[in-house]
Amino acid sequence: MDRAPRAIFFLLLIVDFGVAQNTTSKADEFHVGVILNLGSLVGKVARTSVLLAAEDFYAAHPNYSTKLVLHIRDSMASDVQAASTAIELLENYKVQAIIGPQKSSEAVFISKLGNITQVPTVSFTATSSSLTSDSMPYFVRATMNDSAQVKSIASLIQEYGWREVVLVYDDTDYGRGILPYLNDALQEIDIRVPYRSVIPLSATSESIMQELYKLMKMQTRVFIVHMSTTMTSLLFTKAKEVGMMNKGFVWIITDGVANILDSLNPSVIEAMNGVLGVRYHVPKSQELDNLSIRWSRMYQRDNPDESPFNKLSIVGLWGYDAVWALARAAERVGISSTRNKQTWSSKNSTCLQSMAISTNGHELLTAIVQNKFRGLSGDFDLTDRQQLKVSMFQIINVVGRGWREIGFWTVESGLSRQLNQNGLKITGSASMPDLNPVIWPGESTDIPRGWEIPRTGKKLRVGVLTSGYPEFIKTLRDPVTNKTRASGLSIDIFEEAVKRLPFAITYDYVPFGTADTASSGSYNDFVYQVYVQKIDIAVGDITVRYNRTLYVDFTIPYTESGVGMIVPVREDMINNMWIFLKPLSTGMWFGSIILFIYTGLVVWLLEYLNGNEHVHGPFSLKQLGITMFFSILEEKEKLERFLSRIVLLVWMFVLLVLTSSYTASFASMLTVQKLSPTVTDFHELQKKGEYVGFHRGSYIEGLLVDIGFEISKIRPYDTPDDFYCALSKGSKNGGIAALVHEVPYIKLFLANYSKGYTMVGPIYKSAGFAFALPKKSPLRAELSRAILNITGGDSIIDIEKKWINKKSHQNEDKIDDSSAITFGSFGGLFLLTGIVTTFSLSVAVLMNHHKKYQQNTGGKGNDQNECAHGQQGEDGVSLGEQADQNSDEQEKCRDTGNEPTFAVPHSSNTNSDQLPDSKNKNIGCRSTENRIAPEVWSVGNPVN
Template identity: 65%
Template sequence: MKKIPQTILFLLLLVFTFVAAENSTAHRGGGGADEFHVGVILDLGSLVGKVSLASISLAVEDFYSVHPNYSTKLAIHVRDSMGSEVQAVSAAIELRENYKVQAIIGPQKSSEAAFISKLGSVTQVPIVSFTATSPSLTYDSSPYFVRATLNDSVQVNSIASLIKAYGWREVVLVYDDTDYGRGILPHLIDALQHSDTYVPYHSGISLSATSEDIMQELYKLMAMQTRVFIVHMSSTRASLIFTMAKDAGMMSKGFVWIITNGLANIIDLLSPSAIEAMNGVIGVRFHVPKSQKLDTSFLIRWNKIYQRYNPNKLPLNKSISIVGLWAYDTVWALAQAAEKVGVSGNRNKRLQPHKNSTCLDSLAISINGTELLTEIVQNKFRGISGNFDLTERQLQVSVLQIINVVGGTWRHVGFWTSKNGLSRYLNQNELETTGSSASMPDLNPVTWPGESTEIPRGWEFPASGKKLRVGVTSSAYPEFISTSKDPVTNATRVSGLSIDIFENALKRLPFALSYEYQAFDTDGNSTSSRSYNDFVYQVYLQRYDIAVGDITIIYNRSLYADFTIPYTESGVGMIVPVKEKVDTNMWIFLKPLSQGMWFRSFIFIIYTRIAICLLEYLSGNRYLHEDMLESFLSRIVHRVWKIVLLALASIYTASFASILTVQRLSPALTDIHELQKQGGYVGFHQGSYMEGLLVDIGFDRSKMRSYDTPDNFHAALSNGVENGGVDALVLDVPYIKLFLAKYCKGYTMVGPIYKSAGFAFALPKRSPLLAELSKAIINITGGDTIIQIEKKWIDQNSCQHDEEMDGSGAITFGSFRGLFLLTGFVTACSILAAFLMCHCKKQEESRHIQDADKGNEENGDCNDDIDNQATILVPDSPNTNSISDGVSAEPFTQTNSCQALSAHFVH
């Protein structure tokens, strides 16, 4: 009997041990590991939610198959948010109360994450989301929130670079009117502005918008000039938008659609009909590098789990979306952190209740929440999505991929990094530099909407048949522009140089443009009573699409309008009367020739005189006067020199007469500041910007007078100040040239005295037509067209105005170099010829003497007779003293002179 109690005791002990073991096994999940409870909140009705759930389940299986000896194991508790913020928050509270979850994966939406991250901060439970991308979710506002995905703001620079590379200047933003949709706007607009891209309109689509509302908004977008749209929406809304845009004809040639990475990342998960509607769209998405982990076997295993949860869905045969890969890596990161933190016996403590407390006050605080958060953000590893690094509390990105949706799928266009910009290829984790400012981006060809391969301009005039409204106004100078009304059709008729340039520019545009002229002064007021500033301001008020006329580009107008490049020369000048000027300089007669010319002429005169004397001397003549020249060579030199002197004298006479005539007329004044100091009167064109310019210079308004027409300008100048006129007129240089062409006597231009940009056409700020028109104007002004237009409207045969001359207009030696070289050459050749002739005579004389000596030896006394005959032959030589002294003068005959000079110069 004593053994029975022992047996019973043994059996009871065995039972208690078995029960404890069962409890322990149940508590540890049946695998000997402590359960680490984790909540998962997803919208299971959405495609992203279904894909994410399959990835999370596969990640748990794969992780613990690789790490079977871990002491902890994630226990996943899934809740469906049904796309509701309230439902998501309710699920988070329930998970915390019932399962004491140590972390929450999700929620799926940024708006849900904003609520639940506050709950996480109160209970110190980390909230890890791989889908909440709104930049408004920050560590400062939610310290326990971890973003296991990209912040939407990281893609804005890539989008701006893409737009700049293709040369688009305006874009329209189309987005969900939610926290997710609005969160990217400040960052994206700022990036676009830095790239000189304008955003004229934001199209926020409310979640409550009906199909009719969306279609009405699309028609509004289609009525705009801008054809570049950036879409930042959820997959459900984006699929609807693109389907309706296709029906509205907005997926045709000329349109550009860019999707952000929120949609581009899950492009593989969209329905075939949605992808077909998006044909031609380009987008920015996260680049997933090639990995051995991401193979066919992984996709097979993932599809098995996916179909386990979604038996009515077909398997995904292409690839898992990036969101699914992030969900997979998030589980691995959390599982590793859980193992390091472990499961504490007392994992929670209650909040201290207080008066008026709510149900949130009853939630327990996680003791190891801070440690778990630290382990999560410090965990780095090479995941299936690439480098998984959460050290900045959000996923870091190094490369983004540009894709093009074509033929029911997408293809690669290029890459982007913050360091090197856009490029076609990826080279050892670094991109080859492209320079996004290049005229053509270094990217693969893109098939745009409408199956077009031509890069869209990014803008079109609305297809509603609306014509370009061209504002015109009559000028004081009808040669530039004049307007009138057709008495039959009441249409505005225009003509002038400005109109010809504008119409020629339109013909050079790469597209047809329908337009109509609208006169600025249609209300009956004269142009003079309405300023050009008011005219340009009508463009800002959107009354005109462009203002055409003789409009000067000035700073204050550029504040509310953009201008094409100028089509006329620039500058502001003065028109002043001319007055007589008497020059009393006693040396004025020297001005026609330069100092160098005077000096060289004097040298040539001396040189020529010496040459003539030498030639006459060599010829045996006594040179006393020009009329007594006997040498043939000296007469040639003298006549050539007379030709040079005759030409020089003619030019001198004409130049001297011009100096005496021109210097009689000079400007009455040459300095506008001097006129202002003297209190003179100045005139200007009424309605122009000259009034403000003169005030800035310092003129008193009482000294300024405005006029309407060139006739009034002429009368004001000719009457003078004494008769109510002015001392000078200040006008744009093109106006001055027209005035002087008509009134060419008694006036002259001074200046330009002030810089201006010239005449141009005004357009609305950031008008897409600006660049095209400017290129066309360059084509006109750089060729023969502008010459023909100016000949048509401006008299090219107007009288030429004499200008005051100075010493710089004197005739220089260079102008007569040819004549001086001619006379110098002739003189030198003559002297050389004379020396050669003397030398030849000497040789001949020597032979005669030798022959004579031989004859004397043969004939004896006959030599005396020969000598006497030689002496008698030269009695009239200039070197003889008299006829009777002929014998004694024999040594000074012509032959002897040549011999002496030849002996000196030749030998």
């Protein structure tokens, strides 16, 4: 029905071209085949663009000697039909180039024909990455490769913090071609793809809805759609019906649909509200606006039944520029006149035997790929036979019946809200995505989390393993419901964390191994069940270990970390004859004694300099006793100097504090029974060759071997009762000297067996207990936040009180062997008394030195009064004062050394009243001259 009008249209078109040629000059016809799916939107847009491009090119170049003659054929969306039309064009019209085909699968077969006949095939719609010039040398891609957009999609996912995505694509070369490149881009930013949804071309509405229901049962809520326009329209229409275009869902479409979004049916666009898209960015220009107007007129003329809202897309621009490139190459090469000299034959086919090989095909191919110009779609460069130089994409958000721009992606700057003239990033935010606000599905403005626990479908499989300590976790099977039940500290924390999640989840407990044995399986095997997807989460007293993180992810720990030792304690009975020395440390004793002696010497020296009669005389044991006496007791009648009293007062204060502390510490040692661990270092166990124990099935065995313990010295045990019995026996009696265990287990053991045992350590660091989830599980972050909320509040205290018996056990903390008072504890007091003592001594020495200096200065200034100054008579009056009163007697005294002396015997008739005066006078002279004997009186006869 449609072939007759189309044939008439083609004839009219050829006639129009012929008339145009006759009006100017005779131009050689350059036959070109155009294969498009004229029933599709892309085919209709491309057909109008190709025809308009040929019209505009020769209008701009009227003097060209060649002119393209376009033979448009409909592939009818069939690879076979496309191949058939290609053969028909090559055979009947001897076309020297083929534009199209539209689909990548069609391009594969037609390009093989082009390789044989050496006819270049130029496609501006086949974007599959599987089409390469290596296998098809005569294929030229005048559009971008699908792989060019994968980094922009990956950046968009990373920007919003999503960790998992589901790929939705159709089962075609176009759909599958992007997968390797998209997977690589997602792996680079550590994004997981848990599922791939493949939609066959024969899919019906029912089959698509079944697939959508399957997607709804998954946790992931981020979907990347890479499908044809027809399948995309059907997918989103059904997605809206099943409720997958509501709040919480994220849909991202690739450029195949985003580029022609304006031409989609309005009802489809409305169903796609909230969708994000990546499309090729076309710079705006006046020429592009003029072309769009003329294109719209031609499109409506050729397609009167189509929507008037269809616009010129990037596909049409690529087709427009491709025709210009081919027209330029045809003018450069010219028309081949020897095409029929070579033929290609096949034994199995007769219709292909008449197909000739183009003699100028290689030359034409070279001219095509050498085209470099600024087209309406941007920089048009086919140097590598592919239009790969795409460095900018536009990020759009479908809103209402159209779309809005939310940002850009460039190779240099990544995502940005807007671009400057150089295409570089302008604005950004460290806390929020550097894009304009998005209206998400369901008309929500909140950024979707990217995952949800489905309300329908299977429940979470929570794996549980009975621990050697039932207080942590214990499992049993309900005989009535036949369901597994679990209890313990780990279970209470898990269930409390689930209650605090911002969403509701349902789960069932799945036991690992048998529930009636504590050691039903190793913890490594238990964690491995998560990796092989037999359970969704492993709950229990699971220690975070490096080898386990290779397979699963852990929440934050909910218990303390570390590995310690349980060792017996020994009693220190008060039977030591030197127990009185224990309250003070060795350093304290020596420091006190040294300060004791130093203070006594300083006080003695201060009194000695002051002339105290108690300290004068030669040094002896008596002087030593006095020195010691000054440091202990203060007797004011024996201390004559003020500085001495100050020094002794400070020292007494220090002694008061020291004796009080000594008394308190000594009383504590005599009244409180002291306990000390038998072992304080695991190296001590190695040196003595002692046996150590560990919990069977735990990683402690490997840890002990790594530390350096011999395997023969390591003994495994199963239950806390076994630990207690082994520790009670001791290493020499078939038991162990210490049990190496994790801190949470040690505290639980000491709660029940506190008497006689204590903890030493931690001797090794560990991360504590946590829950195991699959790699990249979105539930991990939510559970970790909930656990952090529990352990940071009062809930953890109530849970521990419920499962760990809080008995009064004084051995829970690490015992300190040394409780004596140290010298550093009294450093401040000793520093005070030292400063005061040294300062007092310094002041006394300076004062004594100053006094001697003054005396020496006074004696030199008055030599004449040398005999009188500083002396006293028996009556307490100084001779200097007598000299002032009786100058005559002073003259006699001064002339004594020059007069003869006479001995006067003692007589009973001597006048007693004159005797004292004469005696005083002669004493004054005798003290000046030592030449007169004490028993002789010298009388001087002055010469008048």
